[in-house]
Amino acid sequence: MKKLINDPQDVVAESLDGFALVHADLVRLRTDPTFVTRATGPVEGKVGLVSGGGSGHEPLHAGFVGLGMLDAAVPGAVFTSPTPDQIAPAVTAVDGGAGVLTIVKNYTGDVLNFETAAELAEAEGTTVRQVLVNDDVAVEDSLYTAGRRGVAGTLAVEKIAGAAAERGDDLDAVAAVAERVVANVRTMGVALTACTVPHVGRPSFDLPDDEVEIGIGIHGEPGRHRVGLEGADAITEHLLTPVADDLALARGEKVLLLVNGMGGTPLSELYVVYRRARALLGERGVEVTRSLVGSYVTSLEMQGASVTVLRLDDETTALWDAPVHTAALRW
Amino acid sequence: MTLDVAWAIDWVRRAATAVVEHREELVELDRQIGDGDHGENLTRGFTAVVAKLDALAEPPALVGDVLRLVATTLMSTVGGASGPLYGTAFLRAAKVTGLPALGPDGVVALLEAGLEGIVARGKAVPGEKTMVDAWAPAVAAAVQAAEEGAPASEVLGSAARAAHAGALATIPLVATKGRASYLGERSAGHLDPGARSSDLLLAAAALAAGAQL
Numbered sequence: 001m002k003k004l005i006n007d008p009q010d011v012v013a014e015s016l017d018g019f020a021l022v023h024a025d026l027v028r029l030r031t032d033p034t035f036v037t038r039a040t041g042p043v044e045g046k047v048g049l050v051s052g053g054g055s056g057h058e059p060l061h062a063g064f065v066g067l068g069m070l071d072a073a074v075p076g077a078v079f080t081s082p083t084p085d086q087i088a089p090a091v092t093a094v095d096g097g098a099g100v101l102t103i104v105k106n107y108t109g110d111v112l113n114f115e116t117a118a119e120l121a122e123a124e125g126t127t128v129r130q131v132l133v134n135d136d137v138a139v140e141d142s143l144y145t146a147g148r149r150g151v152a153g154t155l156a157v158e159k160i161a162g163a164a165a166e167r168g169d170d171l172d173a174v175a176a177v178a179e180r181v182v183a184n185v186r187t188m189g190v191a192l193t194a195c196t197v198p199h200v201g202r203p204s205f206d207l208p209d210d211e212v213e214i215g216i217g218i219h220g221e222p223g224r225h226r227v228g229l230e231g232a233d234a235i236t237e238h239l240l241t242p243v244a245d246d247l248a249l250a251r252g253e254k255v256l257l258l259v260n261g262m263g264g265t266p267l268s269e270l271y272v273v274y275r276r277a278r279a280l281l282g283e284r285g286v287e288v289t290r291s292l293v294g295s296y297v298t299s300l301e302m303q304g305a306s307v308t309v310l311r312l313d314d315e316t317t318a319l320w321d322a323p324v325h326t327a328a329l330r331w
Numbered sequence: 332m333t334l335d336v337a338w339a340i341d342w343v344r345r346a347a348t349a350v351v352e353h354r355e356e357l358v359e360l361d362r363q364i365g366d367g368d369h370g371e372n373l374t375r376g377f378t379a380v381v382a383k384l385d386a387l388a389e390p391p392a393l394v395g396d397v398l399r400l401v402a403t404t405l406m407s408t409v410g411g412a413s414g415p416l417y418g419t420a421f422l423r424a425a426k427v428t429g430l431p432a433l434g435p436d437g438v439v440a441l442l443e444a445g446l447e448g449i450v451a452r453g454k455a456v457p458g459e460k461t462m463v464d465a466w467a468p469a470v471a472a473a474v475q476a477a478e479e480g481a482p483a484s485e486v487l488g489s490a491a492r493a494a495h496a497g498a499l500a501t502i503p504l505v506a507t508k509g510r511a512s513y514l515g516e517r518s519a520g521h522l523d524p525g526a527r528s529s530d531l532l533l534a535a536a537a538l539a540a541g542a543q544l
Contacts, residue, residue: 054410076410076411077368077371077372077375077410078368079366079367079368080368080371080372080410080411081410081411081412081414082410083406083407083408083409083410083414084406084407084415085406085407086407107412107510108412108453108508108509108510109410109411109412109413109414109415112412112414112415112416112452112453113410113414113415116406116415138513139513140515145507145508145512145513145515146508146509146510146512146513149513197366197367197368199368199371200358200362200367200368200371202362204362204366204367205362217513219366219510220366221365221366221510221513221514
């Protein structure tokens with residue numbers, strides 16, 4: 001394992017220290033328990049937005065704390081959800097009196113810890129609503145699994161719900177728009193290589209040089225099936241087709257297309273994927289009106305990408321366009 | 332042997348030792364069908380539990396007090412799915428063991444409450460390749476041993492042996508709950524890491540009671 005780390009036990013804390021130093025104008029790092037909030041503190045009368053999850057997915061989530069997006073992010077150990085006694089203080093810390101929405105990716109650990117934290121925060125007098133993100137179409141039959149996982153679509157939920165909260169929507173309205181994004185966003189990912197969790201020291205799964213894993217989650221866990229290494233266009237089809245089919249996109253619909261890197265794939269390759277995904281949507285008569293390409297929801301140094309499509313309407317388009325000022329996303 | 336506070340503390344210390352000794356094994360099992368953090372998370376949690384025990388000025392009065400300390404520490408340090416699952420198991424077990432010592436029925440009550448806690452949080456049933464597949468047979472074996480008049484230590488011994496067999500029986504199963512469920516058929520052929528760690532915890536309880544495994 002070759003990594004720029006000191007002790008595997010210290011990676012998360014030292015990384016957060018550095019992050020907070022870089023972005024001192026935007027965020028405050030709290031320790032004991034560990035969470036990140038906006039530097040400006042809670043906004044009176046504004047719904048607070050809190051998300052979190054395992055570390056190793058940077059810039060998710062701390063990179064999205066700031067104006068127009070999250071009020072707090074709660075990082076766990078690498079690929080491990082944070083604990084309730086970390087999450088609950090983050091929730092109460094950003095309560096401006098209008099309640100707090102927690103945005104939770106559908107992984108058993110995240111769901112259990114956020115649910116428990118919500119109970120603790122409500123006991124402290126904070127009203128908490130929760131939205132579960134489950135955009136991963138790789139999970140074919142959710143009747144027999146823990147359900148679809150939350151992956152890169154989380155970014156869209158956080159951005160759009162964040163804009164709704166910023167313009168002054170109440171908790172029910174922010175939760176409703178978040179749910180609407182969840183209902184209209186789908187993602188599929190591919191891994192070309194596995195990643196190495198620092199404290200494990202070996203790749204998360206074994207992937208032959210001539211195969212790729214289609215349908216990975218964001219913890220490097222194996223996905224739907226393996227196929228031979230083909231060109232980028234063929235792989236992009238494996239990703240986009242199930243996403244577009246699952247959304248049942250009709251001709252004339254408008255979408256956001258997000259091509260997300262898993263951490264070890266250069267932007268140049270992501271643009272190659274974007275090019276093909278956009279063409280495939282065009283063949284279906286679907287218009288890409290908003291786009292984002294970059295590494296936003298990563299799995300350490302994994303090579304790979306995910307394709308996310310969000311069906312847009314006028315309101316979600318306007319909320320996507322609303323100003324955002326965070327470490328990793330700003331316009 | 333009396334299953335008193337000293338036993339409970341010995342159980343927890345043995346459990347911590349077992350988790351540290353089997354850290355690599357649990358990581359590897361979880362790496363195969365999960366995300367590889369189970370051994371690391373439990374090591375972090377039980378190391379914190381031992382530190383809390385070491386810091387106590389004097390031992391707690393009741394078995395349940397020890398288990399409650401374990402519960403709150405695991406919940407606040409482990410994270411992932413196993414933190415809330417084991418945390419709830421120990422919390423529920425603590426509620427029914429507010430006693431200076433446990434008899435055979437007390438052991439059964441402890442195990443039943445632990446299983447109920449895991450089921451309440453994780454909503455898994457037997458056969459889904461989770462820690463329930465170790466706990467459910469352990470409870471059944473404990474109930475039977477208690478009905479047959481076994482002493483408390485042997486009730487625990489029966490439970491631990493059944494948990495071990497139950498964990499091994501997860502190998503051919505296809506996971507339908509938890510992280511491994513995303514692998515579908517490919518999860519068959521692997522020992523479930525949660526069932527294995529449950530096996531280790533219950534073995535530690537039985538060994539602390541002087542039972543033969």
